[in-house]
Amino acid sequence: MKRLFIALAALAFTGAAVAQGASFADIDADQSGDLTYAEVTAIAPEVTMEAFSAADADRNGSLSEAEFAVLAGSGG
Structure with missing residues (x-):
């Protein structure tokens, strides 16, 4: 799990836009659905x-x- 966060953090973000390859499920570390x-x-x-x-x-x-x-599209 720690590697996933490191990989995601290494991806370039513009504002809060989701980096390519980082899905909602990837970001949802505890798999709660939120x-x-x-x-x-x-x-x-x-x-x-x-x-x-x-x-x-x-x-x-x-x-x-x-x-x-909405957050990702707004530029955070």
Whole structure:
């Protein structure tokens, strides 16, 4: 798992855009079906809590795949 994060972190990110090859399932380290702030920032450390919270449309403290797509498309 640690190798996966290192590989993902090494990929170039523009804002919070998902790097090619990094799927939602790859980022979802605990396979919960949602992304926590820690999971997102493990691969995109430039994402702020403010941007994460703005993308969390249902305010449940994590991002669904659709919410993450909005964050990734916004440039974080």
